[in-house]
Amino acid sequence: MQQYGLENIRNLVLLSHCGAGKTSVSEAILFTAGAITRLGKVNDGTTTSDYDPGEVKRKISLNLAILPCQWEGTKINLIDTPGYADFVAEVKAAIRVSEGAIIVVCAASGVEVGSEQVWAYSEEANLSRLIFVNKMDRENADFYKTLEQVQSKFGTRCIPLQLPIGAHDDFQGIVDLLTMKSYIGSPIKEAEIPSSLQDQASSFREKLVEAVAEIDDRLLEKYLNGEEFSLEELSDGLRQAVVSGKVVPVLVGSAIQNIGITSLLAAIHSYLPSPKEQEIAVIGDSDKRETIEPSQDAPLAALVFKTSADPYVGKLTYFRVYTGGIDSNSQVWNATRSGVERIGQLFILKGKTQEPVSQLGAGDIGGVAKLSLTNTGDTLCSQAQPVKIVPPLFPEPTFSEAVYPKTKADLDKLGAALSRLSEEDPTLQMHREADTGETILSGLGETHLEVAAEKMLRKLGVGVELKTPQVPYKETVTTSANAEYKHKKQTGGHGQYGHVLLELAPLPRGSAPEFASKVVGGSIPRNYIPAVEKGVNEALHEGVLARYPVVDIKTTVYDGSYHPVDSSEICFKIAGAGALKKGLSQGQPILLEPIMNIRVEVPESYTGDVIGDLNTKRARVQGMNPEAGNNVIEAQVPLAEILRYTIDLKTMTQGRGSYNAEFSHYEEVPSHIAQKIIAERQTKKA
Ligand SMILES: Nc1nc2c(ncn2[C@@H]2O[C@H](COP(=O)(O)OP(=O)(O)O)[C@@H](O)[C@H]2O)c(=O)[nH]1
Numbered sequence: 001m002q003q004y005g006l007e008n009i010r011n012l013v014l015l016s017h018c019g020a021g022k023t024s025v026s027e028a029i030l031f032t033a034g035a036i037t038r039l040g041k042v043n044d045g046t047t048t049s050d051y052d053p054g055e056v057k058r059k060i061s062l063n064l065a066i067l068p069c070q071w072e073g074t075k076i077n078l079i080d081t082p083g084y085a086d087f088v089a090e091v092k093a094a095i096r097v098s099e100g101a102i103i104v105v106c107a108a109s110g111v112e113v114g115s116e117q118v119w120a121y122s123e124e125a126n127l128s129r130l131i132f133v134n135k136m137d138r139e140n141a142d143f144y145k146t147l148e149q150v151q152s153k154f155g156t157r158c159i160p161l162q163l164p165i166g167a168h169d170d171f172q173g174i175v176d177l178l179t180m181k182s183y184i185g186s187p188i189k190e191a192e193i194p195s196s197l198q199d200q201a202s203s204f205r206e207k208l209v210e211a212v213a214e215i216d217d218r219l220l221e222k223y224l225n226g227e228e229f230s231l232e233e234l235s236d237g238l239r240q241a242v243v244s245g246k247v248v249p250v251l252v253g254s255a256i257q258n259i260g261i262t263s264l265l266a267a268i269h270s271y272l273p274s275p276k277e278q279e280i281a282v283i284g285d286s287d288k289r290e291t292i293e294p295s296q297d298a299p300l301a302a303l304v305f306k307t308s309a310d311p312y313v314g315k316l317t318y319f320r321v322y323t324g325g326i327d328s329n330s331q332v333w334n335a336t337r338s339g340v341e342r343i344g345q346l347f348i349l350k351g352k353t354q355e356p357v358s359q360l361g362a363g364d365i366g367g368v369a370k371l372s373l374t375n376t377g378d379t380l381c382s383q384a385q386p387v388k389i390v391p392p393l394f395p396e397p398t399f400s401e402a403v404y405p406k407t408k409a410d411l412d413k414l415g416a417a418l419s420r421l422s423e424e425d426p427t428l429q430m431h432r433e434a435d436t437g438e439t440i441l442s443g444l445g446e447t448h449l450e451v452a453a454e455k456m457l458r459k460l461g462v463g464v465e466l467k468t469p470q471v472p473y474k475e476t477v478t479t480s481a482n483a484e485y486k487h488k489k490q491t492g493g494h495g496q497y498g499h500v501l502l503e504l505a506p507l508p509r510g511s512a513p514e515f516a517s518k519v520v521g522g523s524i525p526r527n528y529i530p531a532v533e534k535g536v537n538e539a540l541h542e543g544v545l546a547r548y549p550v551v552d553i554k555t556t557v558y559d560g561s562y563h564p565v566d567s568s569e570i571c572f573k574i575a576g577a578g579a580l581k582k583g584l585s586q587g588q589p590i591l592l593e594p595i596m597n598i599r600v601e602v603p604e605s606y607t608g609d610v611i612g613d614l615n616t617k618r619a620r621v622q623g624m625n626p627e628a629g630n631n632v633i634e635a636q637v638p639l640a641e642i643l644r645y646t647i648d649l650k651t652m653t654q655g656r657g658s659y660n661a662e663f664s665h666y667e668e669v670p671s672h673i674a675q676k677i678i679a680e681r682q683t684k685k686a
């Protein structure tokens with residue numbers, strides 16, 4: 001197995017809106033580099049990247065995929081990512097372990113919202129970038145219109161390195177503005193620039209040269225003196241400009257026709273940085289951000305960026321080595337969890353296949369099966385020199401559904417299956433809602449949870465149905481009330497007797513339940529009072545309106561009577577519960593609902609729509625503040641109104657909005673809505 005030096009590796013992520021062609025471009029790159037012998041197609045489910053049955057079925061990527069290939073002695077680890085926003089965790093993880101990115105833009109659809117989003121992520125992560133304008137063979141493809149969009153949305157540092165020759169049915173190849181040659185067809189043939197394109201090529205080359213000249217004083221001086229750059233000077237200057245992020249070259253081609261891909265590979269190899277050129281962000285003492293230098297000779301530091309349940313090897317851990325190396329069948333230190341981890345066989349990952357290797361060196365990406373301690377985000381290192389690499393940051397789940405197992409067998413396996421899933425996907429979380437008894441699965445959207453449910457069935461054999469979660473309504477009383485209940489039975493032999501008088505009083509919202517005894521003169525013997533309390537507490541679990549738990553209430557037992565022979569604890573428990581139910585009915589009961597504090601962040605232009613929509617959801621808007629180019633709207637809104645807000649907001653803002661919500665307090669449900677809820681509960685019970 002050949003080990004690559006740090007400077008002979010490229011880790012790069014493919015990013016774009018869903019459908020721009022990331023998976024097709026990565027397939028074409030693998031094919032062109034000779035890593036695969038057949039060019040697969042997304043529509044046939046035959047690509048190296050989209051191998052998961054869920055991906056084949058939907059014809060979209062759901063997971064990141066590691067796709068290594070070699071080009072001129074350099075190992076290129078492509079990381080294909082999903083474009084669909086529900087799977088952004090995969091994008092975040094891939095970005096974290098890459099030095100460079102290819103932003104794929106469709107020549108017909110232009111820059112779509114998903115591409116703006118991932119552009120912002122790559123900006124945040126400071127990735128060196130290339131833009132690939134794909135699908136030049138498509139009917140409405142327009143390179144220059146797309147370029148205008150690219151420059152207006154991503155800035156004028158996006159400068160063409162190539163121009164297309166022809167378009168649509170007649171797309172033939174590209175003009176390279178550095179070499180000033182044409183590269184036609186697939187397999188590629190070098191030719192002169194067509195005469196019709198010569199003027200355009202010269203003028204675009206001039207812009208490129210000017211941008212490169214600005215990268216360093218020596219070049220600038222030469223440029224200002226009107227001297228020509230050599231090809232080497234240009235190429236070195238461009239590399240410097242791309243690595244530092246000052247220039248983002250725009251390339252063009254067609255993944256489906258495999259045109260422009262050789263030049264794309266060459267650009268990846270020539271212009272994108274190697275792991276040697278990126279400092280490693282680590283977490284120092286007292287959580288301070290620090291950096292360390294990439295090095296092959298230093299002790300091991302590797303970051304785990306993904307964990308998956310592989311159908312053949314089981315739990316599969318994806319890691320990127322930053323310093324040193326890692327060996328098969330060794331021991332490493334997990335600095336995040338402070339424990340020793342046993343490493344078995346190491347693999348190079350290539351889509352769904354794993355190729356065993358004995359060692360992986362700094363800069364490279366690999367996998368290992370069946371780690372016991374380690375999870376996504378952890379750092380593996382040497383115990384003598386522990387380090388913690390900054391892990392990927394994942395968004396918090398915002399969309400929840402209740403999970404109902406289909407059969408008794410499914411129920412038994414549910415807990416284990418859900419924890420496997422959330423281990424695999426950091427944006428999936430589950431919890432049991434004590435108030436409703438439901439198991440709640442939370443993620444980033446409807447498709448995300450749907451895919452999780454499918455995965456649970458396919459990989460773990462657990463069938464579930466997903467439903468909108470129940471709202472944990474509660475009940476309380478609004479006035480004080482006195483109630484009496486006598487439990488008395490005479491059924492031959494020993495009778496039953498318990499008699500209780502209670503006073504119920506409302507407490508402020510959010511109070512702890514209170515119980516007191518004011519019984520005097522032993523009308524109820526002291527040893528029966530706990531039984532009364534137990535009866536009351538059990539009865540509080542189900543109110544009289546709609547069987548929701550009763551809260552914010554003080555119960556005082558103040559009188560009663562007993563029978564020396566027939567009374568027992570159970571009799572007083574029954575009497576306590578009975579008196580409480582009666583008291584609740586007399587206390588003008590109401591229904592309470594959870595109110596959430598919601599914080600919605602949207603671009604300025606959507607503010608009106610979002611506030612209008614919040615108003616239809618019974619929200620009280622409390623503030624609006626501009627923040628980092630967006631508007632932040634703060635409001636209080638009933639939980640019942642925002643159970644599917646993730647989807648509503650996505651539709652309203654084309655995915656540009658985000659929000660989070662947390663519980664604030666309980667409030668009375670307006671009576672016309674309460675009536676509906678009560679009626680629904682009654683029909684459900686019937
Ligand atoms: N005409 C044409 N179609 C393409 C090209 N690249 C991708 N496609 C199609 O566009 C769709 C989405 O491609 P895919 O690679 O899955 O995009 P991704 O979501 O960015 O990974 C598929 O139907 C592809 O066949 C291209 O260069 N030309």
Ligand SMILES: [Mg+2]
Pocket residue numbers: 022023024060061081082083
């Ligand atoms: Mg894809």
